[in-house]
Every structure is written in structure tokens, then in C-alpha cells.
Amino acid sequence: MRIARLVNAWFALEGRDLPWRRPGFTAWGTLVSEIMLQQTPVARVVPRLEAWLERWPTPAALASEPPGEAVRAWDRLGYPRRALALHAAATQIAERHGNVVPEDVDALLALPGIGDYTARAVAVFAYGHRHPVVDTNVRRVIARALLGRGEAGPPSTRRDLAAMEALLPADPAEARVTNAAVMELGAIVCTARAPRCDVCPLAELCAWRAAGYPAYDGPKAAVQKKFEGSDRQVRGLIMAELRAADVPVTAAEIETVWPDAAQRARAVDGLLRDGLAVQVDGGYTLP
DNA sequence: TAGACGTGGAC
DNA sequence: TGTCCAAGTCT
Structure with a gap:
């Protein structure tokens, strides 16, 4: 498929050098990174992730300490319930999965704090399985490039997964790169606020661009409530x-x-x- | 399913 | 300064 070829080539050139993309990065590291990255920018995650993995290189290492230590080490990443869930997941992995992060989507979904996105991200990025991985970046790229809309609108797991599935190459290793590449494109080029279409590998075929960047008129995502005083x-x-x-x-x-x-x-x-x-x-x- | 759930950087 | 938004999950 043309889109996969374009984004994969772009990713090889422009993808960021991030810890979880290093060769030899463990499945446990991938799981920890994905949970830290939920609603939290990459720049804030990287230092916490490295400290975390140095202290707790395996699920059993984390499980051997009280959950409060996980919450403390989470520091100011936000949504500290994620730290609690990660500790609980580590405990289950240590006790029921032989200290090995599961590779099946269903087994991953059964762990606390792991939902549709994270389960597929771990199965794909840590283990190379072939699944669509859909996050907010992927949904935005699909909305723009394929559907000609400026924003993705409210998520629909079934529809979103099907849309991404349609873009994936048959080969699992290539599909893995395509998942990472579309996500990366949404993160650093096809951004929510100021898309950099001048450097986008999909510019020539982008439906939103071809239509003259029409303003989004679909259903609005829920507005985030004010934090001050909340x-x-x-x-x-x-x-x-x-x-x-x-x-x-x-x-x-x-x-x-x-x-x-x-x-x-x-x-x-x-x-x-x-x-x-x-x-x-x-x-x-x-x- | 809409709303709760942290924190901080960018514009 | 205030608003937007960031690799979601849970209830």
C-alpha cells in the first residue's frame, strides 16, 4: 500500500531516537513506557522511564516493593493511578505469567491499566505481532489524510482499528514500522495545532489538504474542564x-x-x- | 457513554 | 494570562 510505503520511508529518515526504539529494549520496558506515555508528553516521560527501569528492571522487582513506592517514583507524571495499576500489573505478571510480559492482546487487556491502545502497542512494538495500533495521533492522521477532516472527532474503537488495519502491510515487521510511523507522523508533523504540511510525506495525497483545509464541523470532543480550583x-x-x-x-x-x-x-x-x-x-x- | 482523572509546556 | 493539548483507561 502506498501510504505505508511513504510513511515507512519517512520514518526511517525522520523518526526520533527514543529509548523504547533502541535495539534490545525489553518488553517490560515497552509496557512501562506505554503506560507512562498515556496522556503524557514524551519529553516528560523519558527521564522518569530511565530511572524507573534502572530501579526495577523486571516486573518482579517492582512487585517486590510496596505500591506506594511506585506512586512515589511516578513523581509528577500525572494520573498517579497509572503507577498503582502498573504495580498491580507487575504483580500479576510476576505471579501468573512467570515474570514475562504477556504477548497476546487479550492477556494484556486483562491486566490493570492496559486498554485497547496499550495492549496492541505492547503486542506490536515489543513482540512484533501484526495488529493495528490506534492512538490520538493515528486517529488525526487518518481523519486528515484519508477522510479530509481537520480533526478526528470522538473515538470509535471498532471503526478506528479497521481504518488503521486497512493501511497495514501484510508483513508483520513492516506493519510494525507502519504503526510506529503513522503515530510519529501525527506526533511531530501532522500535529493538532500547527501541522507542518510542507514536510509531510503524505502531503500529495492528503484529502484534507486537497480540499483546502476545511474547518472541522463534526461532533466536538468533550472540552477539558478547568484545572485551576478543581x-x-x-x-x-x-x-x-x-x-x-x-x-x-x-x-x-x-x-x-x-x-x-x-x-x-x-x-x-x-x-x-x-x-x-x-x-x-x-x-x-x-x- | 460522558465525565473523572494530573501536570506542565506551547502559543 | 488563558486556552489547548499530550502514545488513554475506567466506570
Whole structure:
């Protein structure tokens, strides 16, 4: 297929040199990187990933420590429930999969914190299986180049996977590169805000470009709510306290992080419910 | 299925 | 300064 040939050639020349693309990078490393990359930019992930893998080179190594250590090492990557899920996944891999990251999509999907994207990313990038891998970058490239729309609109797993599947070469090794290449194209050329069509390998065949870049008029993705003053911000502030402390954080100390008592209570309750904090004698700690 | 869920860089 | 958005998952 023409598109695969074009993006694969472009990727060989322009793809970034990233840790998870190094030869010999482990399946465990791929799994950790993919979870860190969920909704988090590459530049923030790289240093955390390298420190993480140095400390915990295998699932069993991570599983041997308390989940709170994973949350602490997660630092400020955001969405710390991912750290908790990764610890739980490592525990299951160590106990039920012989300390080997599973390679089947279904087995990967059964692990906590691993959904449609991550399961396929691990099966494809770590093990070379032939599946479509669809993330937000892929959806945008397909929307523009093939459908002539400026934005991808709301996701539909079945439709999105079918669209990417149609682009993949038959050979698994080539299909693997195509998955990485389309993702990379969306990440550094066909970007959401300011696409660099002048250097795009698909410019000549891009339906959006051919149509004169029509404004997107389809269903809008949900608008992200304001972070300042949100419960999410309060949770983040409390988690920062818990990460920094090596003794229980007292209720009085938590009161100092946010003035609104009701909002504070909601945040603490949520963190306890999520297992990101535990109540102990004298206050709260990481699990 | 829409909304919750962190954090910080870019414009 | 404020808005947008970043390799999603879970409920």
C-alpha cells in the first residue's frame, strides 16, 4: 500500500531516537513506557522511564516493593493511578505469567491499566505481532489524510482499528514500522495545532489538504474542564504531600494545602477510595 | 457513554 | 494570562 510505503520511508529518515526504539529494549520496558506515555508528553516521560527501569528492571522487582513506592517514583507524571495499576500489573505478571510480559492482546487487556491502545502497542512494538495500533495521533492522521477532516472527532474503537488495519502491510515487521510511523507522523508533523504540511510525506495525497483545509464541523470532543480550583488540583496537591513525606501526613497538614474543607474532604475520600492513600495512625500515607 | 482523572509546556 | 493539548483507561 502506498501510504505505508511513504510513511515507512519517512520514518526511517525522520523518526526520533527514543529509548523504547533502541535495539534490545525489553518488553517490560515497552509496557512501562506505554503506560507512562498515556496522556503524557514524551519529553516528560523519558527521564522518569530511565530511572524507573534502572530501579526495577523486571516486573518482579517492582512487585517486590510496596505500591506506594511506585506512586512515589511516578513523581509528577500525572494520573498517579497509572503507577498503582502498573504495580498491580507487575504483580500479576510476576505471579501468573512467570515474570514475562504477556504477548497476546487479550492477556494484556486483562491486566490493570492496559486498554485497547496499550495492549496492541505492547503486542506490536515489543513482540512484533501484526495488529493495528490506534492512538490520538493515528486517529488525526487518518481523519486528515484519508477522510479530509481537520480533526478526528470522538473515538470509535471498532471503526478506528479497521481504518488503521486497512493501511497495514501484510508483513508483520513492516506493519510494525507502519504503526510506529503513522503515530510519529501525527506526533511531530501532522500535529493538532500547527501541522507542518510542507514536510509531510503524505502531503500529495492528503484529502484534507486537497480540499483546502476545511474547518472541522463534526461532533466536538468533550472540552477539558478547568484545572485551576478543581478537585483534580486538590488531589494533586495532597498526593505531592504524601510523596514527599516519609512519615504519616496529618489531617492538620492536609488542611494547609487547600482552604475549602468540603473540597478537601472530597479529594481525600477519592484518594482513599482509589487506593492512592491509606489512613494510618496519625494521618495518611502512600499505600 | 460522558465525565473523572494530573501536570506542565506551547502559543 | 488563558486556552489547548499530550502514545488513554475506567466506570
